[in-house]
Amino acid sequence: MTTVRLSARVPVTLGLVAAVTAVGTYAVPAGSGQRFFTDAAQFAAGAFAAVVCFVAARDHAGARAHWRLILGTGLAAWTLARLWWTLWDVLEPDRAPAVTLADAGPLALPALIFVGLIAGSLALPRPVQASMRRDRTVLVIDSVLIAGSLLALIRSALPHGFLERAGQDPWTAGFTAAYPVADLVLVVMALLLLGTRPASRPGRVTLRLLVLAMLALGCSDTLRLLHLGGTVMTPLESAGWLLGPALLALAATTNKGVGELAVAERGDGEWLHLLLPYVPVVATGVFLAVRTGSGGQLTSSEAYLGWLVLGLVVARQMFTIVDNTVLLARISEGRRELHHQAYHDPLTGLANRALFRERLVLALDAYRYRRVPVALIFADLDDFKLINDGFGHAVGDKLLRLIAERLAAAVGPGDLVARLGGDEFAVLLERPGDQAEETGHRILTALREPYVIDGHTLGVSASLGLVLPECADEELTADVLLRRADAAMYVSKRRGKNAMARYAAGADGGPNADLPALLARAVSAPAEFGFEVHYQPIVRFSDGAVVAVEALARWTDPVAGPVDPEVFVTVAERTGLVAAIDDFVLDRACDQAAALATAYGRPIDVHVNVSAARLGRHGLEDSVLRAVKRHAVRASRLVVEITETRRIPDLPRAVEVLHRLRQYGVRVALDDFGSGYNALAQLHSLPVDIVKLDSSLTDVDVSPERAGALCRSVLRICAELGVSVVAEGVETPERARALAALGCELGQGYLFGQPGPAHRLTTMIPAQPDPSSTAHLAS
Numbered sequence: 001m002t003t004v005r006l007s008a009r010v011p012v013t014l015g016l017v018a019a020v021t022a023v024g025t026y027a028v029p030a031g032s033g034q035r036f037f038t039d040a041a042q043f044a045a046g047a048f049a050a051v052v053c054f055v056a057a058r059d060h061a062g063a064r065a066h067w068r069l070i071l072g073t074g075l076a077a078w079t080l081a082r083l084w085w086t087l088w089d090v091l092e093p094d095r096a097p098a099v100t101l102a103d104a105g106p107l108a109l110p111a112l113i114f115v116g117l118i119a120g121s122l123a124l125p126r127p128v129q130a131s132m133r134r135d136r137t138v139l140v141i142d143s144v145l146i147a148g149s150l151l152a153l154i155r156s157a158l159p160h161g162f163l164e165r166a167g168q169d170p171w172t173a174g175f176t177a178a179y180p181v182a183d184l185v186l187v188v189m190a191l192l193l194l195g196t197r198p199a200s201r202p203g204r205v206t207l208r209l210l211v212l213a214m215l216a217l218g219c220s221d222t223l224r225l226l227h228l229g230g231t232v233m234t235p236l237e238s239a240g241w242l243l244g245p246a247l248l249a250l251a252a253t254t255n256k257g258v259g260e261l262a263v264a265e266r267g268d269g270e271w272l273h274l275l276l277p278y279v280p281v282v283a284t285g286v287f288l289a290v291r292t293g294s295g296g297q298l299t300s301s302e303a304y305l306g307w308l309v310l311g312l313v314v315a316r317q318m319f320t321i322v323d324n325t326v327l328l329a330r331i332s333e334g335r336r337e338l339h340h341q342a343y344h345d346p347l348t349g350l351a352n353r354a355l356f357r358e359r360l361v362l363a364l365d366a367y368r369y370r371r372v373p374v375a376l377i378f379a380d381l382d383d384f385k386l387i388n389d390g391f392g393h394a395v396g397d398k399l400l401r402l403i404a405e406r407l408a409a410a411v412g413p414g415d416l417v418a419r420l421g422g423d424e425f426a427v428l429l430e431r432p433g434d435q436a437e438e439t440g441h442r443i444l445t446a447l448r449e450p451y452v453i454d455g456h457t458l459g460v461s462a463s464l465g466l467v468l469p470e471c472a473d474e475e476l477t478a479d480v481l482l483r484r485a486d487a488a489m490y491v492s493k494r495r496g497k498n499a500m501a502r503y504a505a506g507a508d509g510g511p512n513a514d515l516p517a518l519l520a521r522a523v524s525a526p527a528e529f530g531f532e533v534h535y536q537p538i539v540r541f542s543d544g545a546v547v548a549v550e551a552l553a554r555w556t557d558p559v560a561g562p563v564d565p566e567v568f569v570t571v572a573e574r575t576g577l578v579a580a581i582d583d584f585v586l587d588r589a590c591d592q593a594a595a596l597a598t599a600y601g602r603p604i605d606v607h608v609n610v611s612a613a614r615l616g617r618h619g620l621e622d623s624v625l626r627a628v629k630r631h632a633v634r635a636s637r638l639v640v641e642i643t644e645t646r647r648i649p650d651l652p653r654a655v656e657v658l659h660r661l662r663q664y665g666v667r668v669a670l671d672d673f674g675s676g677y678n679a680l681a682q683l684h685s686l687p688v689d690i691v692k693l694d695s696s697l698t699d700v701d702v703s704p705e706r707a708g709a710l711c712r713s714v715l716r717i718c719a720e721l722g723v724s725v726v727a728e729g730v731e732t733p734e735r736a737r738a739l740a741a742l743g744c745e746l747g748q749g750y751l752f753g754q755p756g757p758a759h760r761l762t763t764m765i766p767a768q769p770d771p772s773s774t775a776h777l778a779s
Contacts, residue, residue, distance in 0.1 A: 009250055009253070010250065013243075013246045013247070013250060014243075016246070017239060017242045017243045017246060019392075020041050020235075020242060021236055021239045021242065021394060022234050023037075024037045024038055024235030025234065025236055028233075028235075034234065034235055035089055035093075035145075035233075036089040036090070036093065037235070038233075038235050038238045038241075038242075039082055039085045039086040039089055040086050040089075041242060042082045042238070042241045042242060042245075043079055043082040043083050043086050045129060045241075045242050045245045045246055046075050046076075046079030046082055046245045047079045048245075048249065049075045049245035049246060049248055049249035049252075050072045050073075050075035050076045050079055050245075051072075052072075052249040052252055052253060053068050053069070053071045053072030053075060053248070053249065053252040054068075054069065054072040055066050056252040056253050057069045057072065057252075058769075061529060061660065063119055063120055064120075065218070065680060066116075066119045067117070067119045067120035068077075068116075068252050070112050070113075070115050070116035070119060071113060071116045071248060071251075071252060072252070072363035073112055074108055074109040074110075074111070074112030074113055074116070075109060075226065075245055075248060077105055077106075077108035077112070078105065078106045078108065078109040078245070080105055080710065081105030081106045081692070082106075084105070087527065089495075090761050104734070106179070107178065107179070107182065108255075108370045109212075109217075110179070110182035110183060110185075110186055110217075111182070113186055113210070113214070113248075114185070114186060114189070115184065117189050117190060117193070117210070118136050118139065118140070126488050135376055137269075139189065139192065139193075139590075140189075142188075142192055143186075143188045143189040143192060143402040144185060144187050146188045147184045147185040147188045150184065150188075151181065151184070151208060156548065158368070158710055163663075168287070176221075176224060176225045177225055178225070179217075179218075179221035179225070180221040180222040180225060183214045183215070183217050183221055184215045184218065186210075187211055187215060187218065188213065188215045190207050190210045190211045191211060192298060193207055194207045194208070194211070194388075195365050199235075205254050206254045207344070208251050208253050209247050209248075209251035209254070210248070210251050212245075212247050213243075213244045213246075213247035213248045213251065214244070216240040216241075216244040217240050217244035219240040219243065220233075220237065220238050220239070220240030220241045220244075221240075223237045223238075223240075257389060259533045264302065264708040287416060288658045297391070297404075305736070320328045341513075342354065343355035343358075345404075345418075345419040346421070347397055347400060347401065348400055348401050348403075348404035348419050349404065350404050350407075350408070350417050350418055350419045350425075351416055351417065351418035351419075352418060352419065352420075353420045353421065354674055355416075355417065355418065356416065356420065356426055356428065357417035357478055358481075359416050359428055360376070360428055360478040360481065360482070361478045363428060363430060363477065364469065364478060364481070364584070366430075367469055368476075372519060373427040373430060373431055373432045373433075374428070374429070374430055374468075374469060375428075375430075375433060375436035375466065375467070375468050376426065376427070376428060376429070376466070376467050376468075376481050376482070376485045377427040377429065377436070377439070377440050377443070377462050377464055377465070377466050377500075378424070378425075378426050378464065378465040378466075378467075378488070378489045379407075379424070379425040379426065379427070379443065379462045379463070379465075379487035379489070380423060380424050380425075380462060380463050380489050380493070381403070381423035381424075381425075381460055381461070381462050382460070382462060382463055382497040382498060383460075383497075384422075384423040384460065387399060387458060387460065391453075391456060391458070395453050395456065395458075398453050398454070399451055399453060399458060399460065400419075400423070402451050402453070403447060403451075403460070404417070404419065404425075406443075406446040406447060406449075407425060407427065407443060407446070407447075409446065410439065410442045410443045411427055411429070411439055411442075411443075412429075412431075412439075412444045414430060415427060415428060415429050415430070415439070415444060416428040425462075426482070426485070427439070433468045436466060436468065437466065437500075437502070440464050440500045441500065442464050443462070443464065444461075444462065444464065444498070444499070447460065447461060447462050448461060448498070457661065461498035461501065462498070463489050463490075463492040463493045463497050463498065463500075463501075463537070464488075464489060464499070465485045465486060465487065465488030465489030465490070465491065465492060465500070465501055465503065466485070466488060466500055466501070466502045466503065467481055467484040467488055467502070467503040468502075468503075469481065469487040483516060484503045485503065486516060486534075487503060487515045487516065487517075488501045488502060488503040489501070489680035490515045490567055491570065491773045493564075493567055503653070515560060515563070515567075515568070515571055515636060516559050516571055516574075518559060519555075519559055519568055519571050519572060519575065519577060520575065520577060522555060522557060523572075523577050523580045523581060523584065526584055529557060529558060530552075530555055530556040530557050530558060531553065531554075531555050531581075531584065532554055532555075532588075532757065533551050533552065533553060533554070533584075533585050533588040533592070533758075534551075534552050534553075534554045534588075534753065534755035534756050534757055535549040535550065535551055535552070535596070535755060535756065535757075535758055535761060536549060536550050536552060536748060536752075536753060536755040536756075537549050537748070537752050537753050537761070538550060538551060538605075538607070538726055538746055538747070538748045538752075539746065539747055539748070539752045540745060540746055541739065541740040541744065541745060541746065541747055542734060542740070542745070544752075546600055546604060547605065547746065548604055548605035548606065548607055549596060549602060549604060549606060549607065549761070550607040550608075550609075550641070550748065550755075551585050551586075551588070551589035551606060551607065551608050551609070552565070552585075552609070553565065553568075553569075553581055553584070553585050553609075554755070555568050556708070568770030569581070573611070573613070578611045578613070578614075579611070579614055579619065580609060580613065582608075582609065582610050582623075583623045583627075585608055585609065586608045586610075586623060586624065586627045587627045587630070587631075589606045589608050590606070590627040590628060590630070590631040590633045590638070591631050592758050593606055593631065593633045593637065594631075595758050595759075596758060596761070599759075599761045600761070601759065603634070603637060604637070605637050605639055605667075606633075606637060606638055606639065607639040607640075607641050607669060608638065608639070608640060608641065609641045609643050609671065610640050610641065610642060610643065611643055612642050612643060612648045612654075613648070615642065615648050615649075615650075615653070615654030615657055615658070616648055616650025616651070616654045616657075617649070617650075618650040619656060620647070621657050621660060621661060624640065624661060624665065624666060625640070628664075630665075631762065634665070635664045635665030635666045635669070636665040636666075638666050638667070639666075639667045639668070639669050639689070639690060640658075640661065640666055640667070640668055640669065641669040641670075641692065642668065642669070642670055642671055642682075642686070643671050643672070648682075651685060654686070655685065655686060655687065658686060658687050660686055662689075667689040667690065668686070668687060668688050668689050668690070669688065669689065669690035669691070669692055669726075670683060670686065670688045670690070670691050670692065671692050671695055672694040672728070673691045673692060673693050673699040673714070674693060674694040674696055674710075674714070681718075683717075683721075683723075688723055689723060689724065690723065690724045690726060691714070691718050691723050691724070691725050691726070692725075692726045692727075692728050692748070693711065693714065693725060693727045693728055693744075694724070694728060694729070695728050695729025695749075697714065698711060698728060698729050698730065698735065699728045699735065700735065700738040700739060700742065701732065701734040701735040701737075701738045704738065708738070708742060711727075711739070711744070712742050712743070715742060715743050715744060719743075724745075725744055725745070725746065725747065726728050726746040726747065726748055727739045727744045727746065727747045727749075727751050728748050728749060729746070729748075730747040730748060730749030730750075730751050730752065731749050731750045731751050731753060733751065735749075735751075736751060
């Protein structure tokens, strides 16, 4: 049956019911014969519908199967009552119509349909997500409320004594009236689900068939109520008892049923759900008010119905009040969660930069107007990138959480610890300078203790910068204080890390000068503020000839003195100055290419570092081509080295940029291969001409077996890809010989010369011992 389309099954069902009704009306003698025929036909229809429901339930699961099983059980009880009436027709064909105990059996059908509708409604999409228990209770209250209002309206419209004239005693009439009343409640419930639960087409079809079935049963049940004490119902009048089970069977065979509905696409269902129950209540109230106002009297049944409706309205309002209270509580909780998320770091739970800055502004105001002491400690973890690279970001995240816990434990309850981003933390203290220094030393001591994570024992340190506001500094702001703390932190890094430096700049800036500000000044005027380019040779192992040089930025500030490249590059990346430094080195290297060629007696290649973060952004390609054209340098002599300090943000765009540079003749090198982000994945993804092995892979003289195996594997891969290899970190002749024996042709390191200005470069590199003496290392 499920293979036949519903649009074809409906006309066939209506035709069969019409045919059976016609046969009973015109081919069967009136009286007991028609009664037996209609009862037997109803028994057959009910049995067939029950079997269809049970069979259909096997093809579904969950709520979709449950309501079909419940419906089948109700039809089975209804069918048994029809069987009892059919047998009674055979035993007493001339009996008079009467209400017996067997009439209670058909009441199981509307009762179980009621349960089935509630079970099926659990799978319906709801306009507003709420408790399922609340939804079921409100659905029952609304259904009874609307049905009670309609009954009160109908009862008030009927003449007094109508039921008494139509039937027998009040108990019999009331018992018989329970059928159409139950049918009305079910019709209202199904219509509520149709109107308040937006659903897919199969779900609407199922509910509509249920409505039509209950209307058909309700018509025959109402006619039976009017026939009490009268004549036997004709086949036409009892046709609803044939059509109802047939429509229920069709509802059970719909493709998806009540439980498989689409998600609601419109939000007006909840408004309809709120307003619809009160429409019949208002209509009934207006009708009764007009009637009593014109001198009419309420009967006892009308009064009972009125009190029932009033009680249901009160109950409905109580549920609405509870819903509103729960909703307000959820909104308040949601606001608290959003506020916490907006002002706290999701990884560590510490305050974030936004909350820290707000608290810092308030603390500075308290210091400025009430002289409340305030101090700021800026902490940057030392070499945290090595943790992420060596153990993975998951371990790194766990370590950050443990560090956050130790920071919070090392400060007082009134102090604020914040994670400003990455591996940077800040502590706001409301205490004098000597106490702030004690807190800083406690933080250093706490962070030095080893961490055990996933079976690994890790050690990490931090460089701290402490700053106190100056009484005479009226222009002090939160940004200035943070910048000074940042500068003091870099002082501690220059002193060897794992220490704390206090900002104490004098009139000339002193050694604790504002490093970000000084760097910005130096980049704007490199020659005036100590920015220059040094070169380190790249040598061929076989004859010691210099084949290329790497251009490296160096900075000696008039105020801060010599600044380590690692320090100012980190500052440049955090302050957005790294692109300016790259462009400065690129332009200066191209400008000095002719001088380098003169120094070595021939044109040589020039390697220039470019931050990986720039590859996916605009500007790099234009900067390279502009420098090459301005200084008339052959593009094939320029090698762009991709440094590994940052992950490439947009890899597909970076590949496009590098392809275009290579089309111009510029070559591409992968710097520090084997550390950081530059690994086999980058070698596979990026168009690379040269790979520069990190020193962690070139210490083959120290660990010949392990390091030699790794180095030999990388050399073999690069050879198959047609990529040249430069070994970095070559500091001893033994390492040079070992690398040459493994097949590496080029090297770079202090053995061949430290970085220096162009005018100090020498044309000769001392010849190295014959690499053949260490040929056994390559075997």
